[in-house]
């Protein structure tokens with residue numbers, strides 16, 4: 001099956017009883033056993049559910065992996081991956097990861113004797129230098145949220161191999177349409193399916209995909225034991241959303257490029273970061289390892305935070321909202337929204353200024369998105 005066909009068809013069979021082309025939702029907590037000691041492959045939905053399995057197979061196939069394990073959110077997925085660690089272990093992590101991941105690592109996991117070193121993973125030398133004898137995992141987000149730093153995944157695989165590290169990649173911003181980290185040597189790929197994969201701001205979810213049977217077994221054990229599972233209905237909705245992923249991503253990346261170029265040329269904009277612009281510091285790496293650049297852009301205005309606030313309050317079509325990766329264009333202020341729990345000093349040290357604005361470019365007509373930004377910028 002070619003890639004675009006996989007997106008529409010992989011993992012999904014018509015319902016064997018009725019022939020329904022969209023399989024039904026198995027919205028059940030439990031299953032009736034035919035006799036003691038024998039089930040029909042299912043005993044309790046925390047352990048397994050056909051609707052969840054359909055989504056797991058669909059997303060694993062698209063990502064080019066053997067196994068997919070779904071969780072109730074992107075954060076529950078990251079959490080489950082961290083269950084592969086033991087007290088005393090050390091993780092080398094990209095410095096510009098999503099604020100919720102930083103909050104989880106720095107405010108919860110450190111209490112369990114896990115240790116984290118944050119480095120700019122777009123520089124492999126810094127990653128190499130951060131590895132210690134007790135390092136067990138390399139955790140990379142690419143492109144990062146919100147500064148869109150791009151990491152050379154093959155270079156990371158070499159470091160992971162050399163030091164025998166578990167190598168995880170949060171590929172939420174890229175999606176398998178533009179990047180398939182398993183092809184570059186990652187052990188596991190994580191997505192917040194809340195974003196592009198479901199694509200319509202309709203739910204919260206997450207998945208980890210791997211080719212390694214040992215990781216898959218551990219993740220399935222964590223899934224059924226801790227139980228941070230998505231509802232069958234959310235799995236079904238995600239599966240429907242995924243079927244148009246390739247078409248949506250085409251439009252997201254085309255619109256993203258148009259909006260990024262518009263912003264870069266605007267006199268009131270001081271700086272634009274978008275992997276598809278030649279001015280992006282890792283533009284060449286992004287071009288080499290990605291098939292498109294998505295719809296995520298971050299920028300700063302000449303007038304800093306004051307100007308940014310005016311812009312975000314004046315936009316009409318662009319929704320001032322926390323999330324990203326959906327059909328609607330959304331604008332976010334990381335300092336007061338997604339990264340509000342990162343201490344200001346730490347945030348600023350990472351280059352995440354008060355004036356930074358993030359935009360998740362949707363799939364509307366790009367003229368309307370640009371016109372909305374233009375009218376808001378006029379008032380800045």
Ligand SMILES: Cc1ncc(COP(=O)(O)O)c(C=O)c1O
Nearest residue numbers: 073074075098145172192194205
């Ligand atoms: C890159 C990235 N990873 C993980 C998450 C967490 O996902 P969720 O909100 O589904 O828990 C987010 C959320 O914004 C994200 O941007």
